[in-house]
Amino acid sequence: MQDIFVSNLSERINSWIEAFPDSEIVTDILNVTDYPNSAQLEADGTVFWLHINEEEPAWLSNMVSNIIKQFESAKVVVLANAPNQAGCFSALSAGAVGYAHAYSSAAMLSEIKTVIGHGGLWLGQELLQRLIETSTKLVGNQPAYVDSLLAQLTSREREVALEVAKGLSNKEVARVLNITDRTVKAHLAATFERLGAKDRLQLALMLNTR
Structure with a gap:
């Protein structure tokens, strides 16, 4: 393109x-x-x-x-x-x-x-976090559905995905999990592919439970 x-x-x-x-x-x-x-x-x-x-x-x-x-x-x-x-x-x-x-x-x-x-x-990160916070209050999935999604991920991918679903940036996730930004990005890319998520907001909505 x-x-x-x-x-x-x-x-x-x-x-x-x-x-x-x-x-x-x-x-x-x-x-x-x-x-x-x-x-x-x-x-x-x-x-x-x-x-x-x-x-x-x-x-x-x-x-x-x-x-x-x-x-x-x-x-x-x-x-x-x-x-x-x-x-x-x-x-x-x-x-x-x-x-x-x-x-x-x-x-x-x-x-x-x-x-x-x-x-x-x-x-932008600030707006994304606000949307995630607002959307997750309005929309929720059954715990069993979220568990089935998380089961498709490796343990480290699950950790990264759950932090990203809170609205954290790659740098913030790296700091929380004590890993590099590059590692976060790699795990997030793999998670998007496995779960079919298009972006961080969709991932957050997919992993939000009622």
Whole structure:
């Protein structure tokens, strides 16, 4: 999938380049319509990384909607200089599949693309934790069902999954379990594959008991 950054910046931020060396940057979505390979972009699917500063939620919603209308198979991730809850909800409501800080590390950007590529959503850690806390209070599974899911995992995968289901970040899980971030990421990837979870929120809902 091609990566296109929509930004008023004249050049890509270093982490953007490091994560996606072959990506492009445009100042306006209309410029993409005239892109030489626009038809191919639509056929292959494209990730549009929409960079915003402090634009109003209504403007953000319109931008996301316009991108999706012009490129139906596209995925939109909003990169905000100052992430906030209102902006995140506006972006997701309009059809974006991710919301993150504009200066996220290259490793995180790559992880975001992996998650959304598998059909998941990517949210900021603080908002994700709030959603998990709220959702798990409203929705619960029978203990036997949760036990059957956990039985499919190794002992370490179970430990990681249960901590992630609380809303903890990879670094926080690593600290709690006294393992490395890389180990947490590997166990989490294996857990997603075994249980068919698309993202951290879905995993939390799957493992929540009544």
